[in-house]
Amino acid sequence: MRYLLNRIALLALTLLLISIVTFILTNILPGNVATMIMGTRGNPVSIAALEQELGLNDPLVVQYGRWIGGMLQGDWGTSLRFKEPIGSLLGQKMAASGMIVVLSLIIAILSAIPLGVIAAVKQNRWPDTVSSGVALAGISLPDFFWGIVLILLFSRTLGWLPSSGFVSPADDFWLSIKHALLPAIALGLSLMAHLARMTRSAMLEVMSQDFIRVCRAKGLSEGSVILRHALQNAIAPVVTVAGLQLGYLFGSIIVVESLFNYTGMGWLTYQGLLNRDVPLIQATVFIIAAVFMLSNLIVDLIYTVLDPRISFD
Amino acid sequence: MTTAQLVTPAAPSEASRNAQRTRKRIANALLNTKGLIGLTLVIVFTLMAILAPIFVPEALSTKIDVTARLSPPTAAHLLGTDQLGRDLLFRVLLGAHTSMIIAVVAVGLSIALGLPLGVLSGYFKGWVDLGLSRLVDTLLSFPAILLALAISAVLGPNLRNTVLAIGIAFAPYLARIVRGETLKVTSLPYIEAARSQGASDMRIIRKYVLPNIMAPVIVQATISIAFAILAEAGLSFLGLGTQPPTPSWGLMIQASRDYLDVAPWTALVPGLAVALAVLGLNMLGDVLRDVLDPTFNSDR
Numbered sequence: 312m313r314y315l316l317n318r319i320a321l322l323a324l325t326l327l328l329i330s331i332v333t334f335i336l337t338n339i340l341p342g343n344v345a346t347m348i349m350g351t352r353g354n355p356v357s358i359a360a361l362e363q364e365l366g367l368n369d370p371l372v373v374q375y376g377r378w379i380g381g382m383l384q385g386d387w388g389t390s391l392r393f394k395e396p397i398g399s400l401l402g403q404k405m406a407a408s409g410m411i412v413v414l415s416l417i418i419a420i421l422s423a424i425p426l427g428v429i430a431a432v433k434q435n436r437w438p439d440t441v442s443s444g445v446a447l448a449g450i451s452l453p454d455f456f457w458g459i460v461l462i463l464l465f466s467r468t469l470g471w472l473p474s475s476g477f478v479s480p481a482d483d484f485w486l487s488i489k490h491a492l493l494p495a496i497a498l499g500l501s502l503m504a505h506l507a508r509m510t511r512s513a514m515l516e517v518m519s520q521d522f523i524r525v526c527r528a529k530g531l532s533e534g535s536v537i538l539r540h541a542l543q544n545a546i547a548p549v550v551t552v553a554g555l556q557l558g559y560l561f562g563s564i565i566v567v568e569s570l571f572n573y574t575g576m577g578w579l580t581y582q583g584l585l586n587r588d589v590p591l592i593q594a595t596v597f598i599i600a601a602v603f604m605l606s607n608l609i610v611d612l613i614y615t616v617l618d619p620r621i622s623f624d
Numbered sequence: 625m626t627t628a629q630l631v632t633p634a635a636p637s638e639a640s641r642n643a644q645r646t647r648k649r650i651a652n653a654l655l656n657t658k659g660l661i662g663l664t665l666v667i668v669f670t671l672m673a674i675l676a677p678i679f680v681p682e683a684l685s686t687k688i689d690v691t692a693r694l695s696p697p698t699a700a701h702l703l704g705t706d707q708l709g710r711d712l713l714f715r716v717l718l719g720a721h722t723s724m725i726i727a728v729v730a731v732g733l734s735i736a737l738g739l740p741l742g743v744l745s746g747y748f749k750g751w752v753d754l755g756l757s758r759l760v761d762t763l764l765s766f767p768a769i770l771l772a773l774a775i776s777a778v779l780g781p782n783l784r785n786t787v788l789a790i791g792i793a794f795a796p797y798l799a800r801i802v803r804g805e806t807l808k809v810t811s812l813p814y815i816e817a818a819r820s821q822g823a824s825d826m827r828i829i830r831k832y833v834l835p836n837i838m839a840p841v842i843v844q845a846t847i848s849i850a851f852a853i854l855a856e857a858g859l860s861f862l863g864l865g866t867q868p869p870t871p872s873w874g875l876m877i878q879a880s881r882d883y884l885d886v887a888p889w890t891a892l893v894p895g896l897a898v899a900l901a902v903l904g905l906n907m908l909g910d911v912l913r914d915v916l917d918p919t920f921n922s923d924r
Binding site (some may be wrong): 321324325328329332336337339447448450451452453455456459460462463467559561562563565566569570580581584585587592596599600601603604 | 758759761762763765766767768769770773774775777778850854857858861862863864874877880881884885888891895898899900902903906907
């Protein structure tokens with residue numbers, strides 16, 4: 312309990328520090344919001360008036376207080392690029408990104424576990440070599456390269472899946488899944504590779520234990536020994552690590568969503584960075600960092616529940 | 625990012641014997657298949673990075689030849705040409721120079737920033753540790769690529785700023801590893817012994833702490849170079865890294881996007897270059913970690 316309270320206190324402190332870092336980072340951007348709003352229409356007088364109106368001449372501490380105060384009340388400001396309240400933009404885009412992140416997690420787990428199990432069962436034989444090769448390729452190739460290969464194969468050559476865009480599940484559920492599938496696979500491949508290696512290692516460890524020998528001695532079929540006894544014991548750490556990567560996946564969405572023109576949080580962040588849309592950058596960078604940190608905390612807590620040997624007190 | 629842990633550091637009296645043993649273990653490990661492939665790839669790409677600018681005049685990689693646009697691999701252009709008729713082989717060779725230089729310098733910068741932060745935090749503990757750890761934890765809350773992108777956008781995209789962005793984004797990972805290792809080392813009796821002999825903090829850090837935490841730093845640096853190559857390619861792919869006409873693998877992949885149907889080799893050639901360089905560094909990093917940290921299981 313003390314550990315939990317400590318972690319929550321630390322979480323609040325780190326969120327505060329994240330907001331400060333984000334604010335400082337975006338405030339050293341050359342030019343300011345007023346010049347960006349006025350664009351080519353602006354002259355020094357009108358820009359100065361707008362700066363005054365927006366409070367850009369106030370000390371940084373005051374500006375930070377105003378930003379964080381607004382954020383706590385759900386007012387994230389207005390995007391300069393999209394001319395829309397950032398709060399509503401964030402809602403839509405988080406849902407879009409959530410979909411590909413969850414989908415990629417499912418794809419990674421469902422493909423990594425069989426790969427890892429086969430590699431462990433056929434250790435040092437060709438299925439093991441193939442599985443290890445797939446894992447190494449997944450780790451070594453950048454996700455945007457996989458994205459290009461996937462577009463080439465499934466969209467341009469086979470014509471099965473769309474290569475870009477986002478469709479809301481509320482409009483057309485299946486079409487939205489079809490649009491999310493290629494970005495989700497590109498995002499999940501490196502995670503799949505890591506998980507396959509982990510599953511192999513965990514399975515090898517479990518299969519060398521005495522209880523597996525007992526299962527075999529009892530005359531259980533090999534399938535039952537592997538799937539019901541070995542895998543069940545090997546899977547917990549694999550799933551936990553998969554959860555731990557949720558935040559990492561949120562970090563990788565910028566590149567993947569930009570490649571697939573999938574209008575989620577990553578795409579929104581990229582648009583903010585490209586257009587120097589300061590309020591949008593502040594909001595998206597803060598949200599991604601907060602999600603990244605929260606997912607790590609949740610996995611830490613799940614870990615203590617899953618494995619009673621771990622105590623942080 | 626992968627983290628590495630270190631073996632129990634050696635007492636100074638055993639240091640030379642241990643160093644000898646470690647050198648022997650590294651030599652043996654590098655001679656196994658994985659070590660050999662990793663080392664070979666790393667040597668090949670390092671040589672490419674060093675020799676390419678000497679043997680390939682930049683003019684050759686930027687020479688536009690509209691008559692040979694999107695040519696598949698032929699005798700005249702061994703790896704084909706891009707949308708402007710530029711030779712992909714020359715561009716990949718010079719791209720190796722760009723990628724490796726950026727990656728190595730950025731990782732050097734992350735060591736220069738992360739090492740002192742981690743050592744100070746782990747050695748002095750208390751308030752220093754609390755303050756520095758909060759700073760490091762805060763920076764670790766930003767996914768490295770997001771931090772690098774934000775820094776690059778703030779500073780403006782160019783070669784120097786790409787190095788700065790990647791170096792700063794990777795520094796907290798190194799600081800965290802160094803802090804952990806420093807904490808372990810400082811709890812050992814020989815540090816107590818040095819202290820009781822009146823050695824100053826600076827001397828203890830220089831003579832006893834730093835030499836005993838270098839192994840995980842080397843392992844992490846090797847793996848970080850692989851991640852830095854990926855990060856550089858990612859930043860350049862998004863237009864926030866190396867800028868044209870400088871040849872960069874990420875830029876080459878980005879430029880290939882519109883020609884995938886007709887000239888898939890324009891994406892595959894730089895993509896494979898990234899993959900092989902990263903693969904080599906990962907394999908070498910794995911082997912080094914197995915030798916320098918027998919307690920660490922790279923798959924877990």
